[in-house]
Amino acid sequence: MRRAVALVTAVMVLVVGGAALLVAESRARVETVRTEIEAAASQQPGSEYFVDLMDTPAFVRRAVTESLVNDxxxxxxxxxxxxxxxITFGAFRGGNEVVTLTRPWAPRLVTTPIAIGLVLAITGMLVAASRYRPRPAGRSSWDAERGHRGHPAAS
Known part of the structure; x- marks a missing residue:
């Protein structure tokens, strides 16, 4: 019984210790990524807004995950x-790129969605028009009951 208790205690110490090491390493990697972001933003003149693009939880998570995968x-x-x-990140610099515009706003960010919306609207109208089937001329349920042009049918 003492062996089982000692074994369970050893396993718990290893699991808790391993989890603590993993948390400490992940925090160190996150801090390294943030330091790298600040250093990268200082490389290019006039690139202060890149810090806002890079210092997001999603970008930091991608960079840390890539560094963990490639050790x-x-x-x-x-x-x-x-x-x-x-914006390149990763151990091998080039496999992972985030493409940014040289300025934060460009006309194509407005015109492209409008053009895509127009193409989709025209396509939708053409599909609806292709499915339209008019009723045959002179035939309706009202005409069939009363006769032609609303007059009672001649017997």
């Missing part, structure tokens, strides 16, 4: 590309 130190970089700035 590497989290890295975050801003890479200027042709017409946009990419």
């Amino acid at each position: 590497a130190v989290p890295r975050v970089d801003l890479v200027p590309r042709d017409g946009y700035i990419a």
Whole structure:
């Protein structure tokens, strides 16, 4: 009986200790990602608004998860590309990219949804028009009961 108690106690100590180590490592990785975000934002002049894009729970979670999967130190970089700035993260820098515009607002952010909405509306109207079937001319339930043009049927 003493062996069973000792075994259960040892298992509990290992489980609780492992969970504490995992929590401590995850917190350290989150802090590393936040430090990397601040360092990446200071790389590019005029990129202060990138901190708002990167310092979100979803982005930090993705960067920490990627670093855990690859067992590497989290890295975050801003890479200027042709017409946009990419936020790269991960151990190998390039597999994971968040594409951002060089300015926070662009006309295509307004015109593209409007164009897509117009295309969907036109498509919906064409589909509805293709399913429309008019009634045959001169035939209705009212005409069949009373005769042609509302006159009683001649016998």
